[in-house]
Amino acid sequence: MLRQFTKTLLGSLSALSFSACAPVTMLNAMVPESGYQHQADIIYGDHERLKLDIYQPVGLMDTQNPATVVFFYGGGWEAGEKADYKFVAEALTSQGIIVVIPDYRVFPEVLFPVFIEDAAKAVAWTIKHIAEFGGDPDQLFIGGHSAGAHIAAMLSVNPEYLQQVGLQPRQLRGMFGLAGPYDFLPLKSNTLKQIFGDDASQWQSQPVNFIREDHPPTLLLVGKNDRTVLPRNSYRLAEKLKKHGNSVELVEFNNYGHVAMVAKLAKPLRGDGALLRPIVNFVEKHR
Numbered sequence: 032m033l034r035q036f037t038k039t040l041l042g043s044l045s046a047l048s049f050s051a052c053a054p055v056t057m058l059n060a061m062v063p064e065s066g067y068q069h070q071a072d073i074i075y076g077d078h079e080r081l082k083l084d085i086y087q088p089v090g091l092m093d094t095q096n097p098a099t100v101v102f103f104y105g106g107g108w109e110a111g112e113k114a115d116y117k118f119v120a121e122a123l124t125s126q127g128i129i130v131v132i133p134d135y136r137v138f139p140e141v142l143f144p145v146f147i148e149d150a151a152k153a154v155a156w157t158i159k160h161i162a163e164f165g166g167d168p169d170q171l172f173i174g175g176h177s178a179g180a181h182i183a184a185m186l187s188v189n190p191e192y193l194q195q196v197g198l199q200p201r202q203l204r205g206m207f208g209l210a211g212p213y214d215f216l217p218l219k220s221n222t223l224k225q226i227f228g229d230d231a232s233q234w235q236s237q238p239v240n241f242i243r244e245d246h247p248p249t250l251l252l253v254g255k256n257d258r259t260v261l262p263r264n265s266y267r268l269a270e271k272l273k274k275h276g277n278s279v280e281l282v283e284f285n286n287y288g289h290v291a292m293v294a295k296l297a298k299p300l301r302g303d304g305a306l307l308r309p310i311v312n313f314v315e316k317h318r
């Protein structure tokens with residue numbers, strides 16, 4: 032019965048591209064309301080989209096220097112709402128981690144690299160203010176799913192964006208990516224060509240093109256059944272990070288598709304925590 036429910040819900044979520052429609056609403060409705068405190072719509076920039084939500088574990092004062100994760104959702108760089116990812120926040124707060132989920136501007140309102148610049152502002156705000164919410168600015172991780180993983184990776188490997196807000200990637204304890212596009216040229220869709228510009232400049236959008244030594248530790252999680260963002264993206268980024276002597280872990284999930292690579296964090300679908308566990312272990316290892 033539970034297996035059939037899980038299969039049906041994942042199928043519905045996949046068909047809707049994980050938008051803020053009924054299946055996501057239903058998924059979040061089954062997420063516990065206890066165990067965390069939620070503060071919504073905190074302004075971090077000068078645009079109506081530049082707001083973030085903070086989720087604090089209950090009993091935070093019992094945790095010594097809790098880690099914080101800034102999580103960037105996916106949506107093809109053209110969709111997404113922070114409220115839809117309460118289930119991600121609950122998963123991590125259940126493990127004593129503070130979670131920050133920002134909205135950021137998307138296509139067609141903006142093009143690359145504005146959404147990454149927005150993300151950098153969210154990280155800067157978090158470092159400046161997270162102590163007010165019980166967090167430690169020296170225990171900051173970033174992560175994301177799909178396009179959000181791409182954004183997190185770009186912040187981690189290309190120092191340009193964090194430098195614009197007075198920071199350096201080395202101030203991050205680590206980056207984790209769920210089903211991320213890190214090496215996705217050539218572009219095939221007209222929408223992506225509009226988002227990422229002409230052929231001569233598209234290389235600047237690819238995380239693999241900025242790998243050098245001394246990046247923050249990286250965790251790449253990949254579903255081998257992903258047909259939306261091909262697993263080779265994670266394999267190529269991991270290979271290049273290792274080649275340059277960086278700390279990188281790659282975790283594969285044999286039967287997970289693209290949506291499962293985030294939906295499996297939700298408590299109704301979490302099972303034995305196969306997707307959540309490596310993220311928590313990564314945070315504990317590098318904090």
